[in-house]
Amino acid sequence: MQKGMDCHIHTFYQRCGNETLSVPNIIRRAEALGLRKIAITDHLRYNKDKLEAFHYIKSDIDAVETDIEVFFGVELDYMECDGDFFYSREIHEDIGFEVVIGGIHQDYTDSQDISEVTEIQHRHFMKTLTNPLLDVLVHPFWFNKGAVEKRAPEFWEKLIVSVPDEMITEMAEASAENRCAIEVNSHAVFWHSGYTDKFKHGYVEFLNRLKEKGALFATGSDAHDINYIGHSYYAEGILHGLNVPKSQIWWPQKGE
Ligand SMILES: [Zn+2]
Numbered sequence: 001m002q003k004g005m006d007c008h009i010h011t012f013y014q015r016c017g018n019e020t021l022s023v024p025n026i027i028r029r030a031e032a033l034g035l036r037k038i039a040i041t042d043h044l045r046y047n048k049d050k051l052e053a054f055h056y057i058k059s060d061i062d063a064v065e066t067d068i069e070v071f072f073g074v075e076l077d078y079m080e081c082d083g084d085f086f087y088s089r090e091i092h093e094d095i096g097f098e099v100v101i102g103g104i105h106q107d108y109t110d111s112q113d114i115s116e117v118t119e120i121q122h123r124h125f126m127k128t129l130t131n132p133l134l135d136v137l138v139h140p141f142w143f144n145k146g147a148v149e150k151r152a153p154e155f156w157e158k159l160i161v162s163v164p165d166e167m168i169t170e171m172a173e174a175s176a177e178n179r180c181a182i183e184v185n186s187h188a189v190f191w192h193s194g195y196t197d198k199f200k201h202g203y204v205e206f207l208n209r210l211k212e213k214g215a216l217f218a219t220g221s222d223a224h225d226i227n228y229i230g231h232s233y234y235a236e237g238i239l240h241g242l243n244v245p246k247s248q249i250w251w252p253q254k255g256e
């Protein structure tokens with residue numbers, strides 16, 4: 001299995017990451033860690049003004065000399081439940097993003113019913129995986145702390161092992177057909193302080209089920225601080241442990 005891809009790194013330019021995350025700092029740290037491919041992917045939500053800051057990220061990427069491949073990317077979020085991304089082919093081409101990652105970032109319900117919560121997520125997973133502008137579905141079944149704490153730990157432990165077979169199959173097939181990878185996100189999932197070890201074990205089993213159905217995977221740290229860059233190696237270790245073949249690992253090439 002080829003290793004050394006971190007497809008999900010934030011910066012200080014959009015205040016997504018903290019002040020340690022300038023583009024030169026990110027690239028130097030990635031080199032020191034032996035990463036081979038990285039994508040710098042700040043959030044784009046709602047606000048048109050934020051588009052400007054992406055130009056600074058792009059010019060800083062172009063200005064740094066390095067042997068690793070640095071992709072200029074973006075992370076999208078749905079503007080509302082069953083809504084759209086703040087994104088279009090026009091924005092895509094205007095700004096020149098090379099890697100587009102995105103997904104659902106909220107629970108959109110106070111329900112304590114596992115199937116209801118799962119169903120909302122699954123709808124958005126499928127909408128993302130079948131969007132021709134997207135390369136990666138980010139952190140499936142990550143929830144922010146507030147959403148996690150609304151429910152007991154057992155709720156989450158049960159949810160992650162109860163995703164129905166047909167949903168797993170639909171996700172895996174959509175990912176393979178559309179070449180939209182499902183992200184294994186180290187920081188948002190495996191470093192999540194609200195999730196128990198039991199949940200995290202269940203999460204590995206969830207990934208294994210996706211693998212068996214042929215899903216394509218990407219690995220990302222979701223770094224919001226310089227010290228999290230390269231935590232993507234943890235995600236790669238999980239995929240390695242599951243014997244995911246090379247053909248099921250997303251390995252972006254420049255110019256594609
Ligand atoms: Zn995210």
Ligand SMILES: [Zn+2]
Pocket residue numbers: 008010075222
């Ligand atoms: Zn992120």
